[in-house]
Amino acid sequence: MLTPRKRPRQQRSRETVEAILEAAAQLFQRHGYAATTTNKIADRAGVSVGSLYQYFPNKDALLLALADLHLEAAEREVMRVFARFAEEPPDLTRLVTDLVECVAALHADRPELHRLLFDQAPRTPELVARFREAERRMADALSVELARLGAPDPGVTALLAVQGVEAQVHGALLDDPGHLDAIVRLWVRALGGK
Amino acid sequence: MLTPRKRPRQQRSRETVEAILEAAAQLFQRHGYAATTTNKIADRAGVSVGSLYQYFPNKDALLLALADLHLEAAEREVMRVFARFAEEPPDLTRLVTDLVECVAALHADRPELHRLLFDQAPRTPELVARFREAERRMADALSVELARLGAPDPGVTALLAVQGVEAQVHGALLDDPGHLDAIVRLWVRALGGK
DNA sequence: GCCATAATGCGAGTAATCTTCAGTTTTTGG
DNA sequence: CCAAAAACTGAAGATTACTCGCATTATGGC
Numbered sequence: 001m002l003t004p005r006k007r008p009r010q011q012r013s014r015e016t017v018e019a020i021l022e023a024a025a026q027l028f029q030r031h032g033y034a035a036t037t038t039n040k041i042a043d044r045a046g047v048s049v050g051s052l053y054q055y056f057p058n059k060d061a062l063l064l065a066l067a068d069l070h071l072e073a074a075e076r077e078v079m080r081v082f083a084r085f086a087e088e089p090p091d092l093t094r095l096v097t098d099l100v101e102c103v104a105a106l107h108a109d110r111p112e113l114h115r116l117l118f119d120q121a122p123r124t125p126e127l128v129a130r131f132r133e134a135e136r137r138m139a140d141a142l143s144v145e146l147a148r149l150g151a152p153d154p155g156v157t158a159l160l161a162v163q164g165v166e167a168q169v170h171g172a173l174l175d176d177p178g179h180l181d182a183i184v185r186l187w188v189r190a191l192g193g194k
Numbered sequence: 195m196l197t198p199r200k201r202p203r204q205q206r207s208r209e210t211v212e213a214i215l216e217a218a219a220q221l222f223q224r225h226g227y228a229a230t231t232t233n234k235i236a237d238r239a240g241v242s243v244g245s246l247y248q249y250f251p252n253k254d255a256l257l258l259a260l261a262d263l264h265l266e267a268a269e270r271e272v273m274r275v276f277a278r279f280a281e282e283p284p285d286l287t288r289l290v291t292d293l294v295e296c297v298a299a300l301h302a303d304r305p306e307l308h309r310l311l312f313d314q315a316p317r318t319p320e321l322v323a324r325f326r327e328a329e330r331r332m333a334d335a336l337s338v339e340l341a342r343l344g345a346p347d348p349g350v351t352a353l354l355a356v357q358g359v360e361a362q363v364h365g366a367l368l369d370d371p372g373h374l375d376a377i378v379r380l381w382v383r384a385l386g387g388k
Numbered sequence: 389g390c391c392a393t394a395a396t397g398c399g400a401g402t403a404a405t406c407t408t409c410a411g412t413t414t415t416t417g418g
Numbered sequence: 419c420c421a422a423a424a425a426c427t428g429a430a431g432a433t434t435a436c437t438c439g440c441a442t443t444a445t446g447g448c
Contacts, residue, residue: 006424010415013425034316037405048427053407122228122316132368152383156376159369160362167361168354174326175353182350189346190384200395204444207396231434233399242398247436 006054017055019045021069024062029112033063033121060124067117067127071134074106082141090149096187099142103169104180111173118170138162151191161187200248211249213239215263218256223306227257227315254318261311261321265328268300276335284343290381293336297363298374305367312364332356345385355381 008014023045027036038059042049056062081102085095107114121127136159143158151157165183172179202208217239221230232253236243250256275296279289301308315321330353337352345351359377366373 008425010424012415016425038407039405049407050409050427051425054425057407059406119317119322120319123313125314128313132365135365153376153379156373157380159365160373160377160380163361163365164358167357171326171329171353171357179350179354182347183354185347186351186354186384189386190380192383202396204395206444210396232436233434236399243436244398244438245396248396251436253435 008055013055016045016047016051019047020052020055021062021065025066025113028063028066028116028121029110033116038062060122063117063121064124064127064130066113068130070113070117071130075134075138077102077106078138079141082145085145090145092149092151092191093184093188095145095149096184096191100165100169100180100184100187103165104173104177107169107173135159135162135166146191149191157191161191202249207249210239210241210245213241214246214249215256215259219260219307222257222260222310222315227310232256254316257311257315258318258321258324260307262324264307264311265324269328269332271296271300272332273335276339279339284339286343286345286385287378287382289339289343290378290385294359294363294374294378294381297359298367298371301363301367329353329356329360340385343385351385355385 008017020041023041024036027041027044038052039049041062042052045052056065078099081095081098084098085091139159139162142161143154146154146158146161165187168183169180172183202211214235217235218230221235221238232246233243235256236246239246250259272293275289275292278292279285312325333353333356336355337348340348340352340355359381362377363374366377
């Protein structure tokens with residue numbers, strides 16, 4: 001069970017949950033997952049451990065909640081890129097460029113939290129599932145654009161692109177941000193219909 | 195510190211280390227990382243916890259050791275594919291096909307252990323570093339082939355290909371193994387020089 | 389074979405930490 | 419104003435990673 005055991009109903013408890021998540025994010029970022037105790041999180045949030053466990057059944061649930069927030073934000077951003085393109089004439093190079101830039105920005109923003117969630121922390125099956133669902137939704141949106149561009153096999157290709165770009169951008173930002181250009185060129189070639 | 199604090203010098207202790215790793219692999223696979231205690235590992239290995247901690251400074255070190263073994267094996271297999279191609283005339287389609295098949299086979303073999311190491315387990319910086327080093331070496335080998343094939347920008351492209359294929363195959367084996375063909379076609383297009 | 393030394397093995401105990409729960413305080417709605 | 423629900427508390431229980439002083443086994447020179 002990784003979902004809240006109790007829903008906050010009153011304003012007071014909603015603020016408590018907020019404070020707990022904020023404290024968790026800060027401490028996880030600063031000291032890592034393993035080194036952060038639930039008692040310290042409760043302390044920093046200004047509540048007792050008991051309150052924490054009223055809304056989060058265990059430590060992993062805190063991580064999952066943070067991951068959900070982060071994933072939601074990421075998905076929103078990517079979808080905005082697609083929305084912009086839906087009303088314009090197709091342009092593969094610009095689509096790929098904007099997408100890669102968007103993904104890079106998502107990785108670069110709050111890098112500690114990002115790496116915490118996707119590198120360092122134990123990935124529960126639940127977390128992995130959430131991640132793949134978001135991936136799937138983004139791929140579906142991309143698929144529409146690819147079809148418009150006449151790319152071959154848009155359905156599968158879109159999913160492969162989402163997965164590939166994610167992994168490559170992740171690597172590029174650790175290795176050499178200069179690679180970002182190469183990623184764009186690679187995908188323009190891969191998706192260029194002819 | 196994640197490296198052994200003491201090297202096994204005698205035959206007896208080498209067997210102990212062997213038994214501990216075997217027990218760890220089995221229990222991690224069966225019950226997951228968090229649910230496996232170091233005491234249970236020692237029990238199953240037929241030694242005491244003290245002995246375990248003589249060769250592994252902490253629980254994470256067990257994981258790192260297993261990951262190293264797995265990574266070494268994987269790298270060997272991929273390198274064998276390249277070695278085969280080095281003495282033949284260039285053939286992009288066959289190269290990509292063989293590579294994707296090889297990576298897929300690596301993922302399909304002992305899938306629980308694989309998912310333990312790369313999904314579920316906490317990725318220590320050390321583990322991430324090992325993984326990226328192996329990636330780098332495989333990319334360098336691929337780069338030679340890409341240059342022979344006249345692919346553009348072989349150095350960077352090879353790294354992107356290794357990262358991309360890894361992520362895509364990983365996804366395909368969870369989603370739909372039928373995607374493997376699509377991965378091959380995608381990369382043939384992306385790497386096809388002209 | 390003998391023995392000093394090094395290597396290995398042992399496992400109860402310690403400290404840290406997650407999680408619970410019985411009881412208190414605060415809020416809500418009639 | 420008050421009963422019931424919601425929220426909060428924090429000491430105590432339970433689990434578990436890891437230590438350390440000591441016992442056992444192997445090694446290599448004589």
